[in-house]
Amino acid sequence: MKFSTLKRHFKEGARNTWRNGWMTIASVGAVTTTLILVGVFLVLMLNLNHIASELEEDVQIKALVELTAEQSDLDQIEENINDISGIESINFVTKEEELDNLVDSMGEQGQAWGLYEQENPLNDAFIVKASDPLETERIAAEIEEFDFIYRVNYGQEYVDTLFKFNEYARNIGLVLIGALVFTAIFLISNTIKITILARKKEIGIMKLVGATNNFIRWPFFVEGMLLGVLGSLLPIAVIIVGYYFLTQNVTILQQFDFVKILDFYPFALQISLIIVGIGASIGVWGSLMSVRKFLKV
Amino acid sequence: MIEMQEVYMTYPNGVVALNGLNVTIEQGEFVYIVGQSGAGKSTFTKLLFREEIPTRGSVEVNNKDITSLKWKEVPFFRRNIGVVYQDFRLLPRLTVYENIAFALEVIEESPKSIRKRVMNVLEQVGLKNKARFIPDELSGGEQQRVAIARAMVNHPSILIADEPTGNLDPETSWEIMRILEEINASGTTILMATHSREIVNAIKKRVIAMEDGMIVRDEHRGEYGYEV
Numbered sequence: 064m065k066f067s068t069l070k071r072h073f074k075e076g077a078r079n080t081w082r083n084g085w086m087t088i089a090s091v092g093a094v095t096t097t098l099i100l101v102g103v104f105l106v107l108m109l110n111l112n113h114i115a116s117e118l119e120e121d122v123q124i125k126a127l128v129e130l131t132a133e134q135s136d137l138d139q140i141e142e143n144i145n146d147i148s149g150i151e152s153i154n155f156v157t158k159e160e161e162l163d164n165l166v167d168s169m170g171e172q173g174q175a176w177g178l179y180e181q182e183n184p185l186n187d188a189f190i191v192k193a194s195d196p197l198e199t200e201r202i203a204a205e206i207e208e209f210d211f212i213y214r215v216n217y218g219q220e221y222v223d224t225l226f227k228f229n230e231y232a233r234n235i236g237l238v239l240i241g242a243l244v245f246t247a248i249f250l251i252s253n254t255i256k257i258t259i260l261a262r263k264k265e266i267g268i269m270k271l272v273g274a275t276n277n278f279i280r281w282p283f284f285v286e287g288m289l290l291g292v293l294g295s296l297l298p299i300a301v302i303i304v305g306y307y308f309l310t311q312n313v314t315i316l317q318q319f320d321f322v323k324i325l326d327f328y329p330f331a332l333q334i335s336l337i338i339v340g341i342g343a344s345i346g347v348w349g350s351l352m353s354v355r356k357f358l359k360v
Numbered sequence: 361m362i363e364m365q366e367v368y369m370t371y372p373n374g375v376v377a378l379n380g381l382n383v384t385i386e387q388g389e390f391v392y393i394v395g396q397s398g399a400g401k402s403t404f405t406k407l408l409f410r411e412e413i414p415t416r417g418s419v420e421v422n423n424k425d426i427t428s429l430k431w432k433e434v435p436f437f438r439r440n441i442g443v444v445y446q447d448f449r450l451l452p453r454l455t456v457y458e459n460i461a462f463a464l465e466v467i468e469e470s471p472k473s474i475r476k477r478v479m480n481v482l483e484q485v486g487l488k489n490k491a492r493f494i495p496d497e498l499s500g501g502e503q504q505r506v507a508i509a510r511a512m513v514n515h516p517s518i519l520i521a522d523e524p525t526g527n528l529d530p531e532t533s534w535e536i537m538r539i540l541e542e543i544n545a546s547g548t549t550i551l552m553a554t555h556s557r558e559i560v561n562a563i564k565k566r567v568i569a570m571e572d573g574m575i576v577r578d579e580h581r582g583e584y585g586y587e588v
Protein backbone atom coordinates (compact mmCIF):
# COMPACT_ATOMS: atom_id res chain seq x y z
CA MET A 64 0.00 0.00 0.00
CA LYS A 65 1.20 3.44 -0.92
CA PHE A 66 1.79 6.04 1.77
CA SER A 67 -0.77 8.36 0.19
CA THR A 68 -3.36 5.58 0.41
CA LEU A 69 -2.57 5.02 4.08
CA LYS A 70 -2.95 8.75 4.66
CA ARG A 71 -6.28 8.63 2.89
CA HIS A 72 -7.49 5.80 5.13
CA PHE A 73 -6.50 7.68 8.28
CA LYS A 74 -8.19 10.84 7.08
CA GLU A 75 -11.31 8.92 6.18
CA GLY A 76 -11.36 7.03 9.48
CA ALA A 77 -10.92 10.20 11.51
CA ARG A 78 -13.62 11.93 9.53
CA ASN A 79 -16.11 9.11 10.07
CA THR A 80 -15.32 9.09 13.78
CA TRP A 81 -16.06 12.80 13.90
CA ARG A 82 -19.22 12.55 11.82
CA ASN A 83 -20.69 9.73 13.86
CA GLY A 84 -21.13 12.17 16.73
CA TRP A 85 -23.16 10.59 19.49
CA MET A 86 -22.31 7.09 18.39
CA THR A 87 -18.66 7.93 18.80
CA ILE A 88 -19.30 9.36 22.25
CA ALA A 89 -21.24 6.26 23.26
CA SER A 90 -18.45 3.95 22.08
CA VAL A 91 -15.75 6.03 23.74
CA GLY A 92 -17.81 5.99 26.94
CA ALA A 93 -17.99 2.19 26.86
CA VAL A 94 -14.23 1.92 26.40
CA THR A 95 -13.58 4.49 29.12
CA THR A 96 -15.67 2.67 31.71
CA THR A 97 -14.08 -0.64 30.87
CA LEU A 98 -10.55 0.69 30.94
CA ILE A 99 -10.94 2.44 34.29
CA LEU A 100 -12.03 -0.86 35.85
CA VAL A 101 -9.40 -2.85 33.98
CA GLY A 102 -6.76 -0.29 35.00
CA VAL A 103 -7.61 -0.48 38.69
CA PHE A 104 -7.55 -4.28 38.56
CA LEU A 105 -4.21 -4.25 36.80
CA VAL A 106 -2.68 -1.88 39.35
CA LEU A 107 -3.89 -4.10 42.19
CA MET A 108 -2.79 -7.32 40.57
CA LEU A 109 0.62 -6.16 39.51
CA ASN A 110 1.30 -4.70 42.95
CA LEU A 111 0.14 -7.85 44.71
CA ASN A 112 2.45 -9.81 42.48
CA HIS A 113 5.26 -7.44 43.21
CA ILE A 114 4.71 -7.66 46.96
CA ALA A 115 4.56 -11.44 46.76
CA SER A 116 7.83 -11.72 44.91
CA GLU A 117 9.48 -9.26 47.32
CA LEU A 118 8.36 -11.42 50.20
CA GLU A 119 9.48 -14.48 48.35
CA GLU A 120 12.92 -12.94 48.16
CA ASP A 121 12.85 -12.54 51.94
CA VAL A 122 12.04 -16.15 52.61
CA GLN A 123 14.82 -17.60 54.71
CA ILE A 124 15.49 -20.84 56.49
CA LYS A 125 16.15 -20.79 60.17
CA ALA A 126 17.93 -23.93 61.33
CA LEU A 127 17.91 -24.18 65.13
CA VAL A 128 20.90 -25.92 66.65
CA GLU A 129 20.64 -28.25 69.64
CA LEU A 130 21.87 -26.80 72.93
CA THR A 131 24.41 -29.59 73.30
CA ALA A 132 26.32 -28.67 70.13
CA GLU A 133 29.99 -27.77 70.57
CA GLN A 134 31.89 -25.22 68.48
CA SER A 135 33.34 -28.05 66.35
CA ASP A 136 29.82 -29.31 65.67
CA LEU A 137 28.76 -25.84 64.61
CA ASP A 138 31.72 -25.68 62.19
CA GLN A 139 30.73 -29.07 60.82
CA ILE A 140 27.14 -27.95 60.28
CA GLU A 141 28.22 -24.79 58.50
CA GLU A 142 30.49 -26.80 56.24
CA ASN A 143 27.68 -29.23 55.43
CA ILE A 144 25.25 -26.44 54.63
CA ASN A 145 27.83 -24.85 52.40
CA ASP A 146 28.03 -28.06 50.41
CA ILE A 147 24.36 -27.93 49.51
CA SER A 148 23.80 -26.54 46.03
CA GLY A 149 21.84 -23.33 45.52
CA ILE A 150 22.79 -21.58 48.74
CA GLU A 151 23.04 -17.82 48.59
CA SER A 152 24.13 -16.98 52.12
CA ILE A 153 24.64 -18.44 55.58
CA ASN A 154 24.60 -16.43 58.79
CA PHE A 155 25.15 -17.70 62.28
CA VAL A 156 23.14 -16.13 65.10
CA THR A 157 23.85 -16.89 68.74
CA LYS A 158 20.99 -17.39 71.12
CA GLU A 159 21.92 -14.12 72.86
CA GLU A 160 21.49 -12.22 69.60
CA GLU A 161 18.23 -14.04 69.00
CA LEU A 162 16.98 -12.90 72.38
CA ASP A 163 18.00 -9.31 71.61
CA ASN A 164 16.05 -9.50 68.35
CA LEU A 165 13.04 -10.92 70.06
CA VAL A 166 13.03 -8.28 72.78
CA ASP A 167 13.53 -5.55 70.18
CA SER A 168 10.69 -6.80 68.07
CA MET A 169 8.36 -6.72 71.05
CA GLY A 170 9.24 -3.13 71.89
CA GLU A 171 8.49 -1.90 75.40
CA GLN A 172 6.49 -4.97 76.27
CA GLY A 173 9.61 -7.04 75.74
CA GLN A 174 11.52 -5.03 78.34
CA ALA A 175 8.60 -5.29 80.68
CA TRP A 176 8.50 -9.06 80.50
CA GLY A 177 11.98 -9.11 81.86
CA LEU A 178 13.08 -11.88 79.56
CA TYR A 179 16.74 -11.22 80.35
CA GLU A 180 16.24 -12.17 83.97
CA GLN A 181 15.22 -15.71 83.08
CA GLU A 182 17.37 -18.39 81.49
CA ASN A 183 17.61 -17.87 77.74
CA PRO A 184 15.13 -20.38 76.21
CA LEU A 185 16.33 -19.89 72.65
CA ASN A 186 18.75 -21.78 70.44
CA ASP A 187 21.69 -20.78 68.31
CA ALA A 188 20.64 -20.77 64.69
CA PHE A 189 21.86 -20.70 61.13
CA ILE A 190 19.99 -18.33 58.82
CA VAL A 191 20.20 -19.73 55.30
CA LYS A 192 18.97 -18.13 52.10
CA ALA A 193 18.42 -20.02 48.86
CA SER A 194 19.49 -18.34 45.59
CA ASP A 195 16.17 -19.46 44.12
CA PRO A 196 13.37 -18.95 46.64
CA LEU A 197 11.48 -21.90 45.18
CA GLU A 198 14.35 -24.20 46.26
CA THR A 199 13.76 -23.25 49.87
CA GLU A 200 11.77 -26.34 50.72
CA ARG A 201 14.34 -28.79 49.34
CA ILE A 202 17.23 -27.08 51.09
CA ALA A 203 15.34 -26.95 54.37
CA ALA A 204 14.71 -30.67 54.12
CA GLU A 205 18.41 -31.40 53.56
CA ILE A 206 19.47 -29.27 56.47
CA GLU A 207 17.00 -31.01 58.72
CA GLU A 208 18.92 -34.28 58.22
CA PHE A 209 22.17 -32.94 59.69
CA ASP A 210 23.32 -33.88 63.22
CA PHE A 211 22.69 -31.42 66.00
CA ILE A 212 19.93 -29.70 64.04
CA TYR A 213 17.02 -29.40 66.41
CA ARG A 214 14.41 -27.95 64.06
CA VAL A 215 14.13 -26.12 60.75
CA ASN A 216 11.52 -23.56 59.92
CA TYR A 217 11.08 -21.24 57.00
CA GLY A 218 7.68 -19.61 57.36
CA GLN A 219 6.30 -22.06 54.87
CA GLU A 220 2.61 -21.74 55.63
CA TYR A 221 2.85 -18.00 55.62
CA VAL A 222 4.44 -17.85 52.17
CA ASP A 223 2.24 -20.60 50.75
CA THR A 224 -0.89 -18.82 51.87
CA LEU A 225 0.26 -15.62 50.28
CA PHE A 226 1.00 -17.35 46.99
CA LYS A 227 -2.36 -19.07 47.04
CA PHE A 228 -4.09 -15.79 47.71
CA ASN A 229 -2.17 -14.18 44.90
CA GLU A 230 -3.09 -16.90 42.50
CA TYR A 231 -6.77 -16.55 43.37
CA ALA A 232 -6.59 -12.78 43.04
CA ARG A 233 -4.89 -13.09 39.68
CA ASN A 234 -7.39 -15.61 38.34
CA ILE A 235 -10.40 -13.65 39.50
CA GLY A 236 -8.81 -10.48 38.11
CA LEU A 237 -8.16 -12.07 34.74
CA VAL A 238 -11.68 -13.42 34.48
CA LEU A 239 -13.12 -10.03 35.40
CA ILE A 240 -10.88 -8.20 32.96
CA GLY A 241 -11.77 -10.69 30.24
CA ALA A 242 -15.47 -10.21 30.89
CA LEU A 243 -15.15 -6.44 30.89
CA VAL A 244 -13.16 -6.37 27.68
CA PHE A 245 -15.59 -8.71 26.01
CA THR A 246 -18.53 -6.55 27.06
CA ALA A 247 -16.84 -3.45 25.73
CA ILE A 248 -16.11 -5.11 22.39
CA PHE A 249 -19.72 -6.15 22.17
CA LEU A 250 -20.95 -2.64 23.01
CA ILE A 251 -18.65 -1.02 20.50
CA SER A 252 -19.40 -3.42 17.72
CA ASN A 253 -23.08 -2.78 18.30
CA THR A 254 -22.82 0.99 18.30
CA ILE A 255 -20.68 0.88 15.19
CA LYS A 256 -23.10 -1.52 13.62
CA ILE A 257 -25.82 1.07 13.97
CA THR A 258 -23.73 3.58 12.08
CA ILE A 259 -22.80 0.93 9.54
CA LEU A 260 -26.40 0.07 8.78
CA ALA A 261 -26.59 3.57 7.40
CA ARG A 262 -23.35 2.94 5.58
CA LYS A 263 -24.38 -0.41 4.15
CA LYS A 264 -25.44 1.24 0.93
CA GLU A 265 -22.20 3.17 0.82
CA ILE A 266 -20.22 -0.06 1.11
CA GLY A 267 -22.20 -1.43 -1.83
CA ILE A 268 -21.35 1.65 -3.87
CA MET A 269 -17.67 1.38 -2.99
CA LYS A 270 -17.65 -2.20 -4.21
CA LEU A 271 -19.32 -1.12 -7.42
CA VAL A 272 -16.40 1.19 -8.08
CA GLY A 273 -13.96 -1.66 -7.53
CA ALA A 274 -12.89 -1.19 -3.93
CA THR A 275 -11.40 -4.29 -2.33
CA ASN A 276 -12.61 -5.43 1.07
CA ASN A 277 -9.37 -4.32 2.65
CA PHE A 278 -9.69 -0.87 1.14
CA ILE A 279 -13.15 -0.57 2.70
CA ARG A 280 -11.99 -2.08 5.97
CA TRP A 281 -9.06 0.25 6.59
CA PRO A 282 -10.99 3.36 7.60
CA PHE A 283 -13.02 1.20 9.99
CA PHE A 284 -9.79 -0.10 11.46
CA VAL A 285 -8.63 3.47 11.97
CA GLU A 286 -11.97 4.46 13.44
CA GLY A 287 -11.86 1.59 15.92
CA MET A 288 -8.33 2.48 16.91
CA LEU A 289 -9.31 6.10 17.45
CA LEU A 290 -12.30 5.10 19.57
CA GLY A 291 -10.03 2.92 21.68
CA VAL A 292 -7.33 5.55 22.09
CA LEU A 293 -9.84 8.29 22.89
CA GLY A 294 -11.48 5.96 25.38
CA SER A 295 -8.16 5.34 27.13
CA LEU A 296 -7.31 9.00 27.79
CA LEU A 297 -9.47 9.46 30.87
CA PRO A 298 -8.56 6.08 32.41
CA ILE A 299 -4.88 6.85 31.97
CA ALA A 300 -5.30 10.23 33.63
CA VAL A 301 -7.21 8.63 36.50
CA ILE A 302 -4.65 5.88 37.00
CA ILE A 303 -1.65 8.20 36.78
CA VAL A 304 -3.04 10.79 39.17
CA GLY A 305 -4.41 8.14 41.51
CA TYR A 306 -1.21 6.16 41.57
CA TYR A 307 0.90 9.25 42.04
CA PHE A 308 -1.24 10.18 45.02
CA LEU A 309 -0.86 6.66 46.37
CA THR A 310 2.94 6.63 46.06
CA GLN A 311 3.13 10.04 47.74
CA ASN A 312 1.06 8.85 50.66
CA VAL A 313 2.49 5.44 51.36
CA THR A 314 3.33 6.54 54.92
CA ILE A 315 0.20 4.76 56.01
CA LEU A 316 1.27 1.63 54.21
CA GLN A 317 4.83 1.83 55.44
CA GLN A 318 3.67 0.88 58.89
CA PHE A 319 3.55 -2.59 57.52
CA ASP A 320 7.07 -2.67 56.29
CA PHE A 321 6.48 -5.66 54.04
CA VAL A 322 4.27 -3.60 51.76
CA LYS A 323 6.39 -2.04 49.07
CA ILE A 324 4.32 -0.94 46.07
CA LEU A 325 5.88 -0.42 42.63
CA ASP A 326 7.63 2.90 42.00
CA PHE A 327 5.62 5.54 40.17
CA TYR A 328 8.10 5.52 37.32
CA PRO A 329 8.27 3.38 35.19
CA PHE A 330 5.13 1.61 36.44
CA ALA A 331 2.79 4.48 35.54
CA LEU A 332 4.23 4.58 32.02
CA GLN A 333 3.93 0.83 31.59
CA ILE A 334 0.36 0.71 32.81
CA SER A 335 -0.54 3.63 30.50
CA LEU A 336 0.86 1.78 27.50
CA ILE A 337 -1.02 -1.36 28.49
CA ILE A 338 -4.26 0.61 28.81
CA VAL A 339 -3.85 2.29 25.42
CA GLY A 340 -3.02 -1.10 23.95
CA ILE A 341 -6.10 -2.76 25.39
CA GLY A 342 -8.25 0.22 24.37
CA ALA A 343 -7.03 0.19 20.78
CA SER A 344 -7.50 -3.58 20.55
CA ILE A 345 -11.04 -3.34 21.88
CA GLY A 346 -11.86 -0.60 19.38
CA VAL A 347 -10.29 -2.29 16.40
CA TRP A 348 -11.79 -5.65 17.19
CA GLY A 349 -15.26 -4.23 17.77
CA SER A 350 -15.10 -2.16 14.62
CA LEU A 351 -13.83 -4.90 12.32
CA MET A 352 -16.32 -7.36 13.80
CA SER A 353 -19.20 -5.10 12.86
CA VAL A 354 -18.01 -4.42 9.31
CA ARG A 355 -17.38 -8.08 8.59
CA LYS A 356 -20.97 -8.92 7.85
CA PHE A 357 -21.39 -6.18 5.28
CA LEU A 358 -18.35 -7.21 3.29
CA LYS A 359 -19.66 -10.68 2.53
CA VAL A 360 -21.08 -10.10 -0.91
CA MET B 361 -15.54 -7.18 -26.41
CA ILE B 362 -18.51 -8.83 -24.73
CA GLU B 363 -19.68 -12.32 -25.59
CA MET B 364 -22.53 -14.19 -23.93
CA GLN B 365 -23.37 -17.79 -24.76
CA GLU B 366 -26.45 -19.69 -23.69
CA VAL B 367 -26.89 -17.61 -20.57
CA TYR B 368 -29.65 -18.57 -18.17
CA MET B 369 -30.37 -16.78 -14.96
CA THR B 370 -32.76 -17.93 -12.27
CA TYR B 371 -32.91 -15.87 -9.08
CA PRO B 372 -32.87 -17.74 -5.76
CA ASN B 373 -36.61 -17.11 -5.41
CA GLY B 374 -37.22 -19.07 -8.59
CA VAL B 375 -37.85 -16.17 -10.98
CA VAL B 376 -36.37 -16.90 -14.40
CA ALA B 377 -34.86 -13.56 -15.47
CA LEU B 378 -32.78 -14.67 -18.47
CA ASN B 379 -33.73 -17.49 -20.74
CA GLY B 380 -30.91 -18.38 -23.12
CA LEU B 381 -29.06 -15.23 -24.14
CA ASN B 382 -26.59 -15.22 -27.03
CA VAL B 383 -25.00 -11.93 -27.89
CA THR B 384 -21.74 -10.42 -29.07
CA ILE B 385 -20.85 -6.76 -28.66
CA GLU B 386 -17.68 -5.39 -30.22
CA GLN B 387 -15.35 -2.94 -28.56
CA GLY B 388 -16.50 0.64 -29.12
CA GLU B 389 -20.15 -0.13 -29.87
CA PHE B 390 -23.06 1.87 -28.46
CA VAL B 391 -25.96 -0.46 -27.61
CA TYR B 392 -29.42 0.28 -26.27
CA ILE B 393 -31.21 -2.48 -24.41
CA VAL B 394 -34.96 -2.02 -24.54
CA GLY B 395 -37.94 -4.02 -23.38
CA GLN B 396 -40.83 -3.92 -20.99
CA SER B 397 -40.45 -3.84 -17.26
CA GLY B 398 -39.29 -7.23 -15.99
CA ALA B 399 -37.91 -8.29 -19.37
CA GLY B 400 -34.46 -8.83 -17.86
CA LYS B 401 -32.55 -5.72 -18.96
CA SER B 402 -31.06 -4.96 -15.56
CA THR B 403 -30.20 -8.59 -14.96
CA PHE B 404 -28.41 -8.64 -18.32
CA THR B 405 -26.25 -5.65 -17.36
CA LYS B 406 -25.57 -6.98 -13.88
CA LEU B 407 -23.94 -10.09 -15.33
CA LEU B 408 -21.39 -7.90 -17.04
CA PHE B 409 -19.77 -6.54 -13.89
CA ARG B 410 -20.28 -9.61 -11.76
CA GLU B 411 -23.09 -8.18 -9.69
CA GLU B 412 -24.85 -11.43 -10.50
CA ILE B 413 -23.55 -14.80 -11.69
CA PRO B 414 -25.58 -16.65 -14.33
CA THR B 415 -27.08 -19.99 -13.42
CA ARG B 416 -25.74 -21.40 -16.66
CA GLY B 417 -23.74 -20.21 -19.67
CA SER B 418 -20.62 -18.14 -20.17
CA VAL B 419 -20.08 -14.40 -19.99
CA GLU B 420 -16.85 -13.25 -21.60
CA VAL B 421 -15.63 -9.72 -21.10
CA ASN B 422 -12.42 -8.76 -22.89
CA ASN B 423 -11.74 -12.44 -23.63
CA LYS B 424 -12.06 -13.56 -20.04
CA ASP B 425 -14.91 -15.68 -18.74
CA ILE B 426 -15.98 -13.69 -15.72
CA THR B 427 -18.38 -16.31 -14.37
CA SER B 428 -15.37 -18.15 -12.96
CA LEU B 429 -13.68 -15.11 -11.45
CA LYS B 430 -12.46 -15.68 -7.94
CA TRP B 431 -14.13 -13.60 -5.28
CA LYS B 432 -10.86 -11.73 -4.71
CA GLU B 433 -10.48 -10.87 -8.38
CA VAL B 434 -13.85 -9.19 -8.70
CA PRO B 435 -12.83 -5.70 -7.46
CA PHE B 436 -9.92 -5.63 -9.89
CA PHE B 437 -12.14 -6.72 -12.75
CA ARG B 438 -14.69 -4.02 -11.93
CA ARG B 439 -12.14 -1.26 -12.23
CA ASN B 440 -12.27 -1.74 -15.97
CA ILE B 441 -16.05 -1.30 -16.09
CA GLY B 442 -17.91 1.93 -15.41
CA VAL B 443 -21.43 1.65 -14.02
CA VAL B 444 -24.16 4.32 -13.96
CA TYR B 445 -27.62 3.86 -12.40
CA GLN B 446 -30.76 5.91 -12.53
CA ASP B 447 -30.46 6.55 -8.78
CA PHE B 448 -26.86 7.79 -9.26
CA ARG B 449 -25.35 5.83 -6.34
CA LEU B 450 -23.06 8.56 -5.11
CA LEU B 451 -21.47 8.45 -1.67
CA PRO B 452 -23.70 10.91 0.18
CA ARG B 453 -21.11 12.15 2.66
CA LEU B 454 -18.43 12.91 0.12
CA THR B 455 -18.17 15.97 -2.09
CA VAL B 456 -18.45 15.75 -5.86
CA TYR B 457 -14.69 15.91 -6.08
CA GLU B 458 -14.21 13.16 -3.47
CA ASN B 459 -16.80 10.91 -5.08
CA ILE B 460 -14.91 10.91 -8.33
CA ALA B 461 -11.52 10.75 -6.63
CA PHE B 462 -12.66 7.63 -4.81
CA ALA B 463 -12.52 5.57 -8.01
CA LEU B 464 -8.88 6.61 -8.40
CA GLU B 465 -7.93 6.20 -4.74
CA VAL B 466 -9.06 2.61 -5.06
CA ILE B 467 -6.44 2.02 -7.75
CA GLU B 468 -3.84 3.92 -5.69
CA GLU B 469 -3.21 6.74 -8.12
CA SER B 470 -0.87 9.43 -6.85
CA PRO B 471 -2.65 12.42 -5.26
CA LYS B 472 -1.25 14.67 -7.96
CA SER B 473 -2.57 12.54 -10.79
CA ILE B 474 -5.92 12.17 -9.00
CA ARG B 475 -6.27 15.96 -8.87
CA LYS B 476 -5.51 16.32 -12.52
CA ARG B 477 -7.79 13.57 -13.73
CA VAL B 478 -10.73 14.53 -11.51
CA MET B 479 -10.54 18.15 -12.63
CA ASN B 480 -10.40 16.93 -16.23
CA VAL B 481 -13.58 14.85 -16.05
CA LEU B 482 -15.35 17.56 -14.07
CA GLU B 483 -14.54 19.91 -16.93
CA GLN B 484 -15.86 17.35 -19.38
CA VAL B 485 -19.22 17.01 -17.61
CA GLY B 486 -19.37 20.75 -16.92
CA LEU B 487 -19.30 20.59 -13.12
CA LYS B 488 -15.98 22.21 -12.29
CA ASN B 489 -17.72 24.91 -10.26
CA LYS B 490 -19.58 22.33 -8.14
CA ALA B 491 -16.56 20.28 -7.07
CA ARG B 492 -17.02 21.06 -3.40
CA PHE B 493 -20.76 20.36 -3.26
CA ILE B 494 -22.18 17.19 -1.73
CA PRO B 495 -24.67 15.16 -3.82
CA ASP B 496 -27.70 16.41 -1.88
CA GLU B 497 -26.89 19.95 -2.96
CA LEU B 498 -27.10 19.03 -6.66
CA SER B 499 -29.96 18.58 -9.11
CA GLY B 500 -30.69 15.11 -10.49
CA GLY B 501 -29.01 15.90 -13.79
CA GLU B 502 -25.94 17.18 -12.01
CA GLN B 503 -25.78 14.10 -9.80
CA GLN B 504 -26.01 11.88 -12.85
CA ARG B 505 -23.16 13.79 -14.47
CA VAL B 506 -21.09 13.18 -11.34
CA ALA B 507 -21.91 9.46 -11.53
CA ILE B 508 -20.84 9.42 -15.18
CA ALA B 509 -17.68 11.34 -14.36
CA ARG B 510 -16.85 8.75 -11.70
CA ALA B 511 -17.58 5.88 -14.10
CA MET B 512 -15.33 7.29 -16.81
CA VAL B 513 -12.47 8.73 -14.78
CA ASN B 514 -10.25 5.67 -15.01
CA HIS B 515 -11.00 5.12 -18.67
CA PRO B 516 -12.96 1.86 -18.47
CA SER B 517 -13.28 -0.19 -21.62
CA ILE B 518 -17.02 -0.62 -21.01
CA LEU B 519 -19.57 1.74 -19.53
CA ILE B 520 -22.85 0.24 -18.38
CA ALA B 521 -25.76 2.59 -17.85
CA ASP B 522 -29.02 1.25 -16.43
CA GLU B 523 -31.70 3.81 -17.23
CA PRO B 524 -29.32 6.73 -16.77
CA THR B 525 -32.02 9.20 -17.77
CA GLY B 526 -34.79 7.44 -15.87
CA ASN B 527 -35.10 10.14 -13.25
CA LEU B 528 -34.34 13.14 -15.42
CA ASP B 529 -36.40 15.61 -17.42
CA PRO B 530 -36.06 15.49 -21.25
CA GLU B 531 -33.74 18.47 -21.49
CA THR B 532 -31.32 17.08 -18.93
CA SER B 533 -31.55 13.66 -20.58
CA TRP B 534 -30.21 15.07 -23.84
CA GLU B 535 -27.31 16.57 -21.95
CA ILE B 536 -26.51 13.17 -20.45
CA MET B 537 -26.74 11.54 -23.90
CA ARG B 538 -24.31 14.10 -25.32
CA ILE B 539 -21.79 13.15 -22.63
CA LEU B 540 -22.31 9.41 -23.22
CA GLU B 541 -21.78 9.87 -26.96
CA GLU B 542 -18.58 11.74 -26.25
CA ILE B 543 -17.32 8.91 -24.07
CA ASN B 544 -18.30 6.43 -26.77
CA ALA B 545 -16.40 8.48 -29.34
CA SER B 546 -13.21 7.94 -27.34
CA GLY B 547 -13.56 4.17 -27.85
CA THR B 548 -15.49 3.07 -24.78
CA THR B 549 -18.19 0.46 -25.33
CA ILE B 550 -21.54 1.71 -24.02
CA LEU B 551 -24.46 -0.45 -22.94
CA MET B 552 -27.53 1.47 -22.00
CA ALA B 553 -30.78 -0.02 -20.74
CA THR B 554 -33.56 2.49 -21.31
CA HIS B 555 -37.29 3.10 -21.56
CA SER B 556 -36.86 6.32 -23.56
CA ARG B 557 -38.43 5.99 -26.98
CA GLU B 558 -37.41 9.58 -27.85
CA ILE B 559 -33.75 8.98 -27.21
CA VAL B 560 -33.57 5.60 -28.96
CA ASN B 561 -35.36 6.90 -32.02
CA ALA B 562 -33.43 10.16 -32.18
CA ILE B 563 -29.90 8.98 -31.58
CA LYS B 564 -29.68 5.89 -33.77
CA LYS B 565 -27.58 3.06 -32.39
CA ARG B 566 -27.73 -0.71 -32.16
CA VAL B 567 -30.90 -1.80 -30.36
CA ILE B 568 -31.27 -5.08 -28.48
CA ALA B 569 -34.90 -5.71 -27.55
CA MET B 570 -35.72 -8.16 -24.76
CA GLU B 571 -38.84 -10.00 -23.78
CA ASP B 572 -39.23 -12.58 -21.01
CA GLY B 573 -35.50 -12.96 -20.59
CA MET B 574 -34.83 -13.49 -24.29
CA ILE B 575 -33.49 -11.30 -27.09
CA VAL B 576 -36.31 -10.85 -29.57
CA ARG B 577 -34.74 -8.26 -31.86
CA ASP B 578 -31.19 -7.04 -32.50
CA GLU B 579 -30.75 -4.30 -35.13
CA HIS B 580 -28.07 -1.79 -35.98
CA ARG B 581 -29.44 1.75 -36.14
CA GLY B 582 -32.70 0.33 -34.77
CA GLU B 583 -35.94 1.81 -33.51
CA TYR B 584 -37.40 1.65 -30.01
CA GLY B 585 -40.28 -0.35 -31.49
CA TYR B 586 -42.68 -0.67 -28.59
CA GLU B 587 -45.99 0.97 -27.89
CA VAL B 588 -45.99 2.20 -24.34
Ligand SMILES: Nc1ncnc2c1ncn2[C@@H]1O[C@H](COP(=O)(O)OP(=O)(O)OP(=O)(O)O)[C@@H](O)[C@H]1O
Pocket residue numbers: 371372373375376377395396397398399400401402403404
Ligand atom coordinates in the same frame (compact mmCIF):
# COMPACT_ATOMS: atom_id res chain seq x y z
N1 LIG C 1 -32.67 -9.63 -6.88
C1 LIG C 1 -33.71 -10.27 -7.44
N2 LIG C 1 -34.25 -11.31 -6.81
C2 LIG C 1 -35.29 -11.96 -7.38
N3 LIG C 1 -35.85 -11.64 -8.53
C3 LIG C 1 -35.35 -10.60 -9.19
C4 LIG C 1 -34.26 -9.85 -8.67
N4 LIG C 1 -33.97 -8.86 -9.55
C5 LIG C 1 -34.86 -8.99 -10.55
N5 LIG C 1 -35.67 -10.03 -10.35
C6 LIG C 1 -36.75 -10.51 -11.27
O1 LIG C 1 -36.13 -10.82 -12.48
C7 LIG C 1 -36.93 -10.37 -13.57
C8 LIG C 1 -36.12 -9.44 -14.46
O2 LIG C 1 -35.82 -8.29 -13.73
P1 LIG C 1 -34.95 -7.10 -14.30
O3 LIG C 1 -34.67 -6.18 -13.17
O4 LIG C 1 -33.79 -7.65 -15.02
O5 LIG C 1 -35.96 -6.43 -15.32
P2 LIG C 1 -35.82 -5.07 -16.14
O6 LIG C 1 -35.96 -5.41 -17.55
O7 LIG C 1 -34.58 -4.37 -15.72
O8 LIG C 1 -37.08 -4.27 -15.64
P3 LIG C 1 -37.22 -2.65 -15.44
O9 LIG C 1 -37.44 -2.11 -16.81
O10 LIG C 1 -38.47 -2.54 -14.63
O11 LIG C 1 -36.02 -2.17 -14.78
C9 LIG C 1 -38.15 -9.70 -12.95
O12 LIG C 1 -39.21 -10.62 -12.97
C10 LIG C 1 -37.74 -9.42 -11.54
O13 LIG C 1 -38.83 -9.50 -10.68
Ligand SMILES: [Mg+2]
Pocket residue numbers: 401402403522
Ligand atom coordinates in the same frame (compact mmCIF):
# COMPACT_ATOMS: atom_id res chain seq x y z
MG1 LIG D 1 -34.15 -2.54 -14.68
